[in-house]
Amino acid sequence: MEFSSKLIEKAVNEMSQLPGIGKRxxxxxxxxxxxxxxxxxxxxxxxxxxxxxxxxxxxNCYNISDEKICEICINSSRNQRTICVVEDIRDxxxxxxxxxxxxxxxxxxxxxxxxxxxxxxQLNITALTEKVKLxxxxxxxxxxxxxxxxxxxxxxxxxxxxxxxxxxxxxxxGISVGDELEYAxxxxxGRSILHRVPFEKTFKNN
Amino acid sequence: MEFSSKLIEKAVNEMSQLPGIGKRxxxxxxxxxxxxxxxxxxxxxxxxxxxxxxxxxxxNCYNISDEKICEICINSSRNQRTICVVEDIRDxxxxxxxxxxxxxxxxxxxxxxxxxxxxxxQLNITALTEKVKLxxxxxxxxxxxxxxxxxxxxxxxxxxxxxxxxxxxxxxxGISVGDELEYAxxxxxGRSILHRVPFEKTFKNN
Numbered sequence: 464m465e466f467s468s469k470l471i472e473k474a475v476n477e478m479s480q481l482p483g484i485g486k487r488x489x490x491x492x493x494x495x496x497x498x499x500x501x502x503x504x505x506x507x508x509x510x511x512x513x514x515x516x517x518x519x520x521x522x523n524c525y526n527i528s529d530e531k532i533c534e535i536c537i538n539s540s541r542n543q544r545t546i547c548v549v550e551d552i553r554d555x556x557x558x559x560x561x562x563x564x565x566x567x568x569x570x571x572x573x574x575x576x577x578x579x580x581x582x583x584x585q586l587n588i589t590a591l592t593e594k595v596k597l598x599x600x601x602x603x604x605x606x607x608x609x610x611x612x613x614x615x616x617x618x619x620x621x622x623x624x625x626x627x628x629x630x631x632x633x634x635x636x637g638i639s640v641g642d643e644l645e646y647a648x649x650x651x652x653g654r655s656i657l658h659r660v661p662f663e664k665t666f667k668n669n
Numbered sequence: 670m671e672f673s674s675k676l677i678e679k680a681v682n683e684m685s686q687l688p689g690i691g692k693r694x695x696x697x698x699x700x701x702x703x704x705x706x707x708x709x710x711x712x713x714x715x716x717x718x719x720x721x722x723x724x725x726x727x728x729n730c731y732n733i734s735d736e737k738i739c740e741i742c743i744n745s746s747r748n749q750r751t752i753c754v755v756e757d758i759r760d761x762x763x764x765x766x767x768x769x770x771x772x773x774x775x776x777x778x779x780x781x782x783x784x785x786x787x788x789x790x791q792l793n794i795t796a797l798t799e800k801v802k803l804x805x806x807x808x809x810x811x812x813x814x815x816x817x818x819x820x821x822x823x824x825x826x827x828x829x830x831x832x833x834x835x836x837x838x839x840x841x842x843g844i845s846v847g848d849e850l851e852y853a854x855x856x857x858x859g860r861s862i863l864h865r866v867p868f869e870k871t872f873k874n875n
Contacts (some may be wrong), residue, residue, distance in 0.1 A: 481702075506683050
Protein backbone atom coordinates (compact mmCIF):
# COMPACT_ATOMS: atom_id res chain seq x y z
CA MET A 464 0.00 0.00 0.00
CA GLU A 465 1.36 3.41 -0.91
CA PHE A 466 0.34 6.42 1.12
CA SER A 467 0.41 10.06 0.13
CA SER A 468 1.48 10.99 3.66
CA LYS A 469 4.15 9.59 5.96
CA LEU A 470 2.04 10.53 8.98
CA ILE A 471 -0.86 8.43 7.76
CA GLU A 472 1.50 5.61 6.88
CA LYS A 473 2.98 5.55 10.37
CA ALA A 474 -0.41 5.66 12.07
CA VAL A 475 -1.70 2.86 9.83
CA ASN A 476 1.39 0.75 10.46
CA GLU A 477 1.08 1.09 14.24
CA MET A 478 -2.65 0.46 14.15
CA SER A 479 -2.27 -2.67 12.03
CA GLN A 480 -0.01 -4.22 14.68
CA LEU A 481 -3.14 -4.86 16.71
CA PRO A 482 -4.53 -8.40 16.36
CA GLY A 483 -7.24 -8.82 13.74
CA ILE A 484 -6.64 -5.36 12.25
CA GLY A 485 -5.17 -5.41 8.76
CA LYS A 486 -3.83 -2.46 6.79
CA ARG A 487 -7.17 -1.72 5.16
CA UNK A 488 -9.09 -1.69 8.43
CA UNK A 489 -6.34 0.39 10.01
CA UNK A 490 -6.64 2.95 7.21
CA UNK A 491 -10.40 3.06 7.65
CA UNK A 492 -10.00 3.70 11.39
CA UNK A 493 -7.32 6.35 10.89
CA UNK A 494 -9.40 8.19 8.27
CA UNK A 495 -12.35 8.05 10.66
CA UNK A 496 -10.26 9.72 13.36
CA UNK A 497 -9.27 12.40 10.84
CA UNK A 498 -12.93 13.23 10.20
CA UNK A 499 -13.72 13.47 13.93
CA UNK A 500 -12.79 16.39 16.19
CA UNK A 501 -9.18 16.38 17.35
CA UNK A 502 -10.27 15.68 20.93
CA UNK A 503 -11.34 12.14 20.06
CA UNK A 504 -7.81 11.22 19.01
CA UNK A 505 -6.37 12.96 22.06
CA UNK A 506 -8.73 11.12 24.41
CA UNK A 507 -8.05 7.77 22.78
CA UNK A 508 -4.26 8.17 22.86
CA UNK A 509 -4.31 9.47 26.41
CA UNK A 510 -6.57 6.66 27.64
CA UNK A 511 -4.27 4.05 26.09
CA UNK A 512 -1.13 5.68 27.52
CA UNK A 513 -2.62 6.06 31.00
CA UNK A 514 -3.89 2.51 30.96
CA UNK A 515 -0.55 1.06 29.90
CA UNK A 516 1.41 3.21 32.32
CA UNK A 517 -0.67 3.06 35.50
CA UNK A 518 -2.37 -0.30 35.39
CA UNK A 519 -1.75 -2.58 38.37
CA UNK A 520 -2.19 -6.26 38.91
CA UNK A 521 -3.81 -7.42 42.16
CA UNK A 522 -1.04 -8.78 44.39
CA ASN A 523 -3.26 -11.60 45.55
CA CYS A 524 -5.01 -12.91 42.41
CA TYR A 525 -3.20 -11.11 39.52
CA ASN A 526 -6.47 -9.70 38.22
CA ILE A 527 -6.19 -6.26 36.60
CA SER A 528 -6.92 -3.60 39.18
CA ASP A 529 -6.46 0.08 39.99
CA GLU A 530 -5.42 -0.75 43.55
CA LYS A 531 -2.86 -3.10 45.07
CA ILE A 532 -5.60 -5.57 45.97
CA CYS A 533 -8.57 -5.91 43.62
CA GLU A 534 -12.20 -5.37 44.59
CA ILE A 535 -12.98 -9.07 44.52
CA CYS A 536 -10.12 -10.10 46.81
CA ILE A 537 -10.83 -7.27 49.27
CA ASN A 538 -14.52 -8.16 49.49
CA SER A 539 -14.92 -9.88 52.86
CA SER A 540 -18.33 -11.34 51.96
CA ARG A 541 -16.66 -13.62 49.41
CA ASN A 542 -15.22 -17.00 50.31
CA GLN A 543 -11.46 -16.39 50.33
CA ARG A 544 -10.72 -20.12 50.55
CA THR A 545 -12.31 -21.09 47.23
CA ILE A 546 -10.15 -20.17 44.25
CA CYS A 547 -11.23 -20.29 40.61
CA VAL A 548 -8.24 -20.59 38.26
CA VAL A 549 -8.75 -18.68 35.00
CA GLU A 550 -6.65 -17.60 32.06
CA ASP A 551 -7.24 -13.85 31.93
CA ILE A 552 -9.40 -10.93 33.03
CA ARG A 553 -12.05 -11.65 30.40
CA ASP A 554 -12.78 -14.99 32.07
CA UNK A 555 -13.15 -13.22 35.42
CA UNK A 556 -15.63 -10.81 33.81
CA UNK A 557 -17.56 -13.68 32.21
CA UNK A 558 -17.88 -15.60 35.49
CA UNK A 559 -18.70 -12.45 37.48
CA UNK A 560 -21.52 -11.74 35.01
CA UNK A 561 -23.21 -15.04 35.89
CA UNK A 562 -23.53 -13.91 39.52
CA UNK A 563 -23.15 -17.59 40.52
CA UNK A 564 -19.67 -17.53 42.02
CA UNK A 565 -18.87 -16.27 45.51
CA UNK A 566 -15.23 -17.27 45.84
CA UNK A 567 -12.13 -15.46 44.57
CA UNK A 568 -10.01 -15.93 41.45
CA UNK A 569 -6.47 -16.66 40.43
CA UNK A 570 -5.52 -15.24 37.03
CA UNK A 571 -2.73 -17.24 35.35
CA UNK A 572 -2.14 -14.74 32.55
CA UNK A 573 -2.16 -17.41 29.85
CA UNK A 574 -1.90 -21.13 29.25
CA UNK A 575 1.12 -23.39 28.95
CA UNK A 576 1.75 -23.50 25.20
CA UNK A 577 5.09 -24.80 23.90
CA UNK A 578 4.13 -23.71 20.37
CA UNK A 579 3.79 -20.08 21.42
CA UNK A 580 6.80 -20.38 23.71
CA UNK A 581 4.81 -20.01 26.93
CA UNK A 582 6.20 -22.20 29.73
CA UNK A 583 4.96 -22.60 33.33
CA UNK A 584 7.58 -20.05 34.44
CA GLN A 585 5.81 -17.22 32.58
CA LEU A 586 2.48 -17.87 34.28
CA ASN A 587 1.43 -17.04 37.83
CA ILE A 588 1.47 -20.69 38.91
CA THR A 589 3.95 -20.61 41.82
CA ALA A 590 1.86 -18.08 43.73
CA LEU A 591 -1.10 -20.45 43.47
CA THR A 592 0.74 -23.56 44.63
CA GLU A 593 2.24 -21.51 47.47
CA LYS A 594 -1.24 -20.57 48.68
CA VAL A 595 -2.25 -24.23 48.66
CA LYS A 596 0.88 -25.31 50.54
CA LEU A 597 0.33 -22.62 53.18
CA UNK A 598 -3.13 -24.08 53.81
CA UNK A 599 -5.00 -21.00 52.65
CA UNK A 600 -7.27 -22.90 50.27
CA UNK A 601 -10.21 -25.30 50.61
CA UNK A 602 -11.09 -25.75 46.95
CA UNK A 603 -9.49 -25.09 43.58
CA UNK A 604 -11.81 -24.84 40.55
CA UNK A 605 -10.18 -25.10 37.13
CA UNK A 606 -11.94 -22.87 34.60
CA UNK A 607 -9.47 -22.87 31.69
CA UNK A 608 -10.68 -23.51 28.17
CA UNK A 609 -10.84 -27.19 27.28
CA UNK A 610 -8.14 -27.13 24.63
CA UNK A 611 -4.87 -29.04 24.55
CA UNK A 612 -3.14 -26.05 26.20
CA UNK A 613 -5.84 -25.65 28.83
CA UNK A 614 -5.76 -29.35 29.72
CA UNK A 615 -1.96 -29.31 29.90
CA UNK A 616 -2.03 -26.33 32.25
CA UNK A 617 -4.72 -27.94 34.44
CA UNK A 618 -2.69 -31.12 34.67
CA UNK A 619 0.57 -29.31 35.42
CA UNK A 620 -1.03 -27.47 38.34
CA UNK A 621 -2.84 -30.59 39.48
CA UNK A 622 0.44 -32.51 39.75
CA UNK A 623 1.86 -29.80 42.02
CA UNK A 624 -1.05 -29.75 44.45
CA UNK A 625 -2.50 -33.25 44.24
CA UNK A 626 -0.85 -34.37 47.51
CA UNK A 627 -2.64 -31.66 49.51
CA UNK A 628 -6.06 -32.54 50.87
CA UNK A 629 -8.11 -29.80 49.18
CA UNK A 630 -11.00 -30.31 46.77
CA UNK A 631 -9.87 -29.95 43.15
CA UNK A 632 -12.73 -29.55 40.69
CA UNK A 633 -13.25 -28.36 37.14
CA UNK A 634 -16.24 -26.51 35.67
CA UNK A 635 -18.88 -28.77 34.09
CA UNK A 636 -18.78 -29.30 30.33
CA GLY A 637 -21.93 -30.20 28.46
CA ILE A 638 -24.61 -29.11 26.04
CA SER A 639 -25.40 -25.39 26.33
CA VAL A 640 -28.74 -24.42 27.85
CA GLY A 641 -31.21 -24.11 24.97
CA ASP A 642 -29.13 -26.16 22.50
CA GLU A 643 -30.56 -29.05 20.49
CA LEU A 644 -29.00 -32.47 21.10
CA GLU A 645 -28.82 -33.38 17.41
CA TYR A 646 -26.44 -30.53 16.60
CA ALA A 647 -24.05 -31.06 19.51
CA UNK A 648 -20.64 -32.62 18.94
CA UNK A 649 -20.07 -36.14 20.26
CA UNK A 650 -17.42 -35.27 22.83
CA UNK A 651 -19.57 -32.63 24.49
CA UNK A 652 -22.69 -34.79 24.40
CA GLY A 653 -20.66 -37.73 25.74
CA ARG A 654 -19.46 -35.63 28.67
CA SER A 655 -23.00 -34.43 29.30
CA ILE A 656 -24.13 -38.02 29.74
CA LEU A 657 -21.08 -39.18 31.68
CA HIS A 658 -21.30 -36.31 34.14
CA ARG A 659 -25.07 -36.24 34.46
CA VAL A 660 -26.38 -34.57 37.61
CA PRO A 661 -29.30 -35.48 39.90
CA PHE A 662 -32.44 -33.97 38.35
CA GLU A 663 -33.39 -32.31 41.64
CA LYS A 664 -30.25 -30.17 41.49
CA THR A 665 -31.47 -28.41 38.35
CA PHE A 666 -34.41 -26.71 40.05
CA LYS A 667 -33.31 -26.56 43.69
CA ASN A 668 -30.89 -23.88 44.80
CA ASN A 669 -27.41 -25.33 45.01
CA MET B 670 -19.82 -4.83 30.81
CA GLU B 671 -18.26 -4.33 34.22
CA PHE B 672 -14.53 -3.78 34.50
CA SER B 673 -12.30 -4.34 37.48
CA SER B 674 -10.30 -1.24 36.55
CA LYS B 675 -11.37 2.29 35.61
CA LEU B 676 -8.27 2.64 33.41
CA ILE B 677 -9.24 -0.38 31.35
CA GLU B 678 -12.82 0.83 31.19
CA LYS B 679 -11.78 4.22 29.84
CA ALA B 680 -9.43 2.73 27.25
CA VAL B 681 -12.11 0.28 26.12
CA ASN B 682 -14.72 3.03 25.90
CA GLU B 683 -12.49 5.23 23.76
CA MET B 684 -11.43 2.33 21.56
CA SER B 685 -15.00 1.22 20.97
CA GLN B 686 -15.86 4.66 19.53
CA LEU B 687 -14.04 3.58 16.39
CA PRO B 688 -16.30 2.27 13.62
CA GLY B 689 -16.77 -1.50 13.55
CA ILE B 690 -15.13 -1.97 16.95
CA GLY B 691 -17.48 -3.09 19.70
CA LYS B 692 -16.77 -3.33 23.40
CA ARG B 693 -15.60 -6.93 23.21
CA UNK B 694 -13.16 -6.28 20.38
CA UNK B 695 -11.96 -3.13 22.15
CA UNK B 696 -11.25 -5.16 25.29
CA UNK B 697 -9.36 -7.76 23.26
CA UNK B 698 -7.20 -5.02 21.69
CA UNK B 699 -6.56 -3.29 25.01
CA UNK B 700 -5.56 -6.56 26.72
CA UNK B 701 -3.26 -7.27 23.79
CA UNK B 702 -1.53 -3.92 24.32
CA UNK B 703 -1.15 -4.78 28.02
CA UNK B 704 0.73 -7.97 27.14
CA UNK B 705 3.05 -6.17 24.72
CA UNK B 706 6.01 -3.97 25.73
CA UNK B 707 5.04 -0.46 26.83
CA UNK B 708 6.73 1.00 23.74
CA UNK B 709 4.05 -0.39 21.44
CA UNK B 710 1.34 1.61 23.19
CA UNK B 711 3.56 4.70 23.23
CA UNK B 712 4.30 4.41 19.51
CA UNK B 713 0.65 3.85 18.64
CA UNK B 714 -0.59 6.79 20.71
CA UNK B 715 2.15 9.05 19.44
CA UNK B 716 1.57 8.11 15.80
CA UNK B 717 -2.15 8.85 16.14
CA UNK B 718 -1.54 12.17 17.90
CA UNK B 719 1.09 13.30 15.38
CA UNK B 720 -1.09 12.27 12.48
CA UNK B 721 -4.13 14.13 13.80
CA UNK B 722 -2.14 17.20 14.75
CA UNK B 723 0.17 17.68 11.78
CA UNK B 724 -1.72 16.28 8.83
CA UNK B 725 -2.28 18.67 5.94
CA UNK B 726 -4.65 18.66 3.03
CA UNK B 727 -3.26 19.54 -0.39
CA UNK B 728 -4.38 23.08 -1.21
CA ASN B 729 -5.05 22.11 -4.81
CA CYS B 730 -6.84 18.74 -4.65
CA TYR B 731 -7.62 18.25 -0.93
CA ASN B 732 -5.81 14.93 -0.87
CA ILE B 733 -4.08 14.12 2.42
CA SER B 734 -0.48 15.27 2.26
CA ASP B 735 2.55 16.14 4.39
CA GLU B 736 3.21 19.28 2.31
CA LYS B 737 1.07 22.19 1.17
CA ILE B 738 0.76 20.67 -2.31
CA CYS B 739 0.61 16.87 -2.63
CA GLU B 740 3.03 14.73 -4.64
CA ILE B 741 0.50 14.08 -7.36
CA CYS B 742 -0.39 17.73 -7.96
CA ILE B 743 3.27 18.80 -7.91
CA ASN B 744 4.28 16.12 -10.44
CA SER B 745 4.75 18.03 -13.71
CA SER B 746 4.65 14.84 -15.83
CA ARG B 747 0.98 14.43 -14.97
CA ASN B 748 -1.79 16.07 -16.94
CA GLN B 749 -2.92 18.95 -14.72
CA ARG B 750 -5.99 19.62 -16.86
CA THR B 751 -7.68 16.25 -16.36
CA ILE B 752 -9.34 15.96 -12.96
CA CYS B 753 -10.74 12.79 -11.46
CA VAL B 754 -13.38 13.53 -8.81
CA VAL B 755 -13.27 11.03 -5.92
CA GLU B 756 -14.77 10.72 -2.47
CA ASP B 757 -11.70 10.22 -0.28
CA ILE B 758 -8.03 9.32 -0.09
CA ARG B 759 -8.75 5.59 -0.34
CA ASP B 760 -10.17 6.08 -3.82
CA UNK B 761 -7.03 8.00 -4.83
CA UNK B 762 -4.92 5.09 -3.58
CA UNK B 763 -7.07 2.56 -5.43
CA UNK B 764 -6.82 4.43 -8.74
CA UNK B 765 -3.09 5.12 -8.29
CA UNK B 766 -2.55 1.38 -7.77
CA UNK B 767 -3.93 0.65 -11.25
CA UNK B 768 -1.17 2.77 -12.82
CA UNK B 769 -3.67 3.67 -15.57
CA UNK B 770 -4.36 7.30 -14.68
CA UNK B 771 -2.03 10.19 -15.50
CA UNK B 772 -4.19 13.18 -14.54
CA UNK B 773 -4.73 14.71 -11.10
CA UNK B 774 -7.49 14.30 -8.54
CA UNK B 775 -10.05 16.31 -6.64
CA UNK B 776 -11.02 14.83 -3.29
CA UNK B 777 -14.52 15.85 -2.22
CA UNK B 778 -14.25 14.49 1.31
CA UNK B 779 -17.61 12.72 1.15
CA UNK B 780 -20.85 12.49 -0.77
CA UNK B 781 -24.02 14.58 -0.54
CA UNK B 782 -26.18 12.63 1.89
CA UNK B 783 -29.22 14.32 3.46
CA UNK B 784 -29.70 11.29 5.76
CA UNK B 785 -26.27 11.74 7.30
CA UNK B 786 -26.66 15.51 7.26
CA UNK B 787 -23.97 16.11 4.64
CA UNK B 788 -24.85 18.94 2.28
CA UNK B 789 -22.87 20.36 -0.68
CA UNK B 790 -21.49 23.08 1.61
CA GLN B 791 -19.49 20.55 3.64
CA LEU B 792 -17.76 19.11 0.57
CA ASN B 793 -14.95 20.64 -1.48
CA ILE B 794 -17.23 21.31 -4.45
CA THR B 795 -16.81 25.10 -4.86
CA ALA B 796 -13.06 24.78 -5.38
CA LEU B 797 -13.75 22.33 -8.21
CA THR B 798 -16.33 24.46 -9.99
CA GLU B 799 -14.02 27.49 -9.59
CA LYS B 800 -11.23 25.63 -11.41
CA VAL B 801 -13.64 24.81 -14.24
CA LYS B 802 -14.87 28.41 -14.49
CA LEU B 803 -11.29 29.73 -14.58
CA UNK B 804 -10.65 27.50 -17.60
CA UNK B 805 -8.06 25.35 -15.85
CA UNK B 806 -9.72 22.05 -16.80
CA UNK B 807 -10.15 20.02 -19.99
CA UNK B 808 -11.89 16.97 -18.58
CA UNK B 809 -13.69 16.00 -15.41
CA UNK B 810 -14.00 12.28 -14.63
CA UNK B 811 -16.55 11.30 -12.01
CA UNK B 812 -15.34 8.33 -9.97
CA UNK B 813 -17.78 8.31 -7.04
CA UNK B 814 -19.48 5.10 -5.99
CA UNK B 815 -22.68 4.39 -7.92
CA UNK B 816 -25.04 4.71 -4.98
CA UNK B 817 -27.91 7.12 -4.56
CA UNK B 818 -25.56 9.53 -2.74
CA UNK B 819 -22.83 9.19 -5.36
CA UNK B 820 -25.26 9.81 -8.22
CA UNK B 821 -26.75 12.82 -6.42
CA UNK B 822 -23.30 14.32 -5.92
CA UNK B 823 -22.32 13.68 -9.55
CA UNK B 824 -25.50 15.34 -10.74
CA UNK B 825 -25.12 18.32 -8.39
CA UNK B 826 -21.63 19.03 -9.69
CA UNK B 827 -22.69 18.36 -13.28
CA UNK B 828 -25.44 21.02 -13.05
CA UNK B 829 -22.85 23.59 -11.93
CA UNK B 830 -20.38 22.94 -14.74
CA UNK B 831 -22.56 21.69 -17.61
CA UNK B 832 -22.54 25.06 -19.40
CA UNK B 833 -18.73 25.03 -19.72
CA UNK B 834 -17.29 23.28 -22.78
CA UNK B 835 -15.16 20.67 -21.02
CA UNK B 836 -15.51 16.90 -21.37
CA UNK B 837 -17.47 15.41 -18.47
CA UNK B 838 -17.14 11.64 -18.20
CA UNK B 839 -17.72 8.94 -15.61
CA UNK B 840 -15.79 5.73 -15.05
CA UNK B 841 -17.16 2.67 -16.87
CA UNK B 842 -19.46 0.31 -14.98
CA GLY B 843 -19.73 -3.30 -16.01
CA ILE B 844 -18.92 -6.91 -15.22
CA SER B 845 -15.60 -7.29 -13.40
CA VAL B 846 -12.70 -8.84 -15.30
CA GLY B 847 -12.82 -12.59 -14.63
CA ASP B 848 -16.47 -12.63 -13.49
CA GLU B 849 -19.06 -15.03 -14.87
CA LEU B 850 -22.03 -13.47 -16.67
CA GLU B 851 -24.62 -15.72 -15.05
CA TYR B 852 -23.83 -14.44 -11.53
CA ALA B 853 -23.83 -10.73 -12.41
CA UNK B 854 -26.74 -8.53 -11.38
CA UNK B 855 -29.04 -7.26 -14.13
CA UNK B 856 -28.23 -3.56 -13.77
CA UNK B 857 -24.49 -4.10 -14.11
CA UNK B 858 -24.87 -6.55 -16.99
CA GLY B 859 -27.31 -4.16 -18.67
CA ARG B 860 -24.78 -1.32 -18.41
CA SER B 861 -22.05 -3.60 -19.77
CA ILE B 862 -24.10 -4.20 -22.90
CA LEU B 863 -25.33 -0.63 -23.26
CA HIS B 864 -21.83 0.82 -22.93
CA ARG B 865 -20.03 -1.84 -24.96
CA VAL B 866 -16.65 -0.79 -26.37
CA PRO B 867 -15.00 -1.52 -29.72
CA PHE B 868 -13.27 -4.91 -29.38
CA GLU B 869 -9.97 -3.51 -30.68
CA LYS B 870 -9.75 -1.22 -27.65
CA THR B 871 -9.45 -4.18 -25.30
CA PHE B 872 -6.08 -5.30 -26.63
CA LYS B 873 -4.62 -2.10 -28.09
CA ASN B 874 -3.04 0.46 -25.79
CA ASN B 875 -5.51 3.24 -25.13
